[in-house]
Amino acid sequence: MGDLTFLAAGYAVFWIVSFVFIYTLVSRQRNLEKEVQVLEQLVQQESETE
Amino acid sequence: MTQQIKSLTESRPSSAAKTGGIGGYLRKVFAIVAKDVATELRTKEMVSAMFVFSLLVILIFNFAFDLRAENLNTVAPGVLWVAIIFAGMLGLSRSFILERDQGVLDGLLLAPIDRSAIYFGKMIGNVLFISVVEIVVLPIFMILFNQPANILPMLVGVVILGTIGFASVGTLFSAMAVHTRAREVLLPIMLFPVVVPVILSAVRLTSAILDRTPFEEVSHWLTLLVVFDAIFVAASFMLFEYVVEE
């Protein structure tokens, strides 16, 4: 086997891009879940003030 | 402005607006073109800006690429088309921005006109405005690059086909861009990748004309340009109503 640097770098690209993309999916999901929490609190407050 | 729109609506009673066949349709298209031309004639703002801009581009290229005699014929087609494209971008953006700022577009949409007539009217208007600039730029270009006059007809043909291709999608996209933030930046970003075939064909054909290459060698480029024009005029015309519906 010769110089493996290029091969390693090439494959690293695929995994890095995949993980970045998946990470954005996961973090957006988390933010949305947090927002659902906030919204539910708002709904609770509104029903309490009625 | 309102008088011109009134003449559009009064040319046919609303119930017969969609009838009247090809003649009526063409008349509406022509009316839109006439309105745009009349507006521009009043101020001559847009066309003069485009003209000055294209001359500046040629000038800048001259300095940037150090255009000596040996290089001339290689870069000449590119210079011509960059000047045309950039001036064209200016013209495209302005035609819709003005409308929007004066609420004319809403007036046009209320009138009983087939949306596609608006597209053709706008597109032909754009082609006309860019052509006006080209009419002045081409002779200057030929003088600066020492070209004989007998190639002018062929050059004009290529320039017209290229302008139509550029304006076909350009009119559609500028109708969208006008509703966005950063519209001046967005229009080139959207348009350039799509019109690459036009630029490639036009530049190749222009090179062939300047180099006196036999037609058979570049006929496929001409076919591509014509096919592009046909496909994208049709597609833009069909998609235009989805852009201007409210």
Place this chain on the structure above:
Amino acid sequence: MATQTAVTQQEQTTTTGGSFTYGHALTIVSGVLMIAALYMALIWAPDAVNLTAPAERAAQRIFYFHVPAAWIGFLAFIVAAVASLLYLITRKQKWDVWALSSVELGVAFFAMVMLSGPIWAKPTWNVWWTWDPRLTISTISWLLYIGYLMLRGAVDNPDRQARFAAVYAIIAAMSVPINWIAIRWWRTIHPAVVLPGNNSGAQGGFGMSADIRTTLIFCLFAFTMFFITLMYHRIKLENLKRRVETIRQQIIYQ
């Protein structure tokens, strides 16, 4: 705890029945396939025969992921265009979600192509970049995708955003084949490897043995599953996002 169940219910109502098992199943299948593909590409596949430099021989294996990524990138384009057309015709939100998700994935896959390409090119042709047809068309397609996302970002009104994006996606998709032809005619260095028996002497080209072809097809299959899985999750996320947005509007403008 309460929010967990709320979100769970959210997920179950925004997707079809059995959503949890679908999502997990897809993820697992996809993960297994990708690892298998990695093994096949790096270990199982034989070295390409007529390549001399060791670095080049090793780097050739990038091809097994690079080519499927490109094919999937273009597939994403087609999916986006079809979804956009369906959106304009039916005006159902679902199609807009499909279009947006597909374009985002297209950007990701084309990023893989654009980055892995030069890395493969350097040991093979000794240049990082050339304006050869396939690289050029990939660049243009990538820019078209990015233009789509920028257009969406620049329009606030959601209905208009969806409509404009759909129109743009259709024009962009139509421009790709014509761009491909134009660029092909304009330049002719990319290895002509796709069909066996092709001139493998073409610069940097290599002979396609049966095993190499098998590996490539397997990797293509793995990438397709990967694409489907990512689409599934992205669409689910977007549906959740729009649902939350609707609820937020309802609460604020009570």
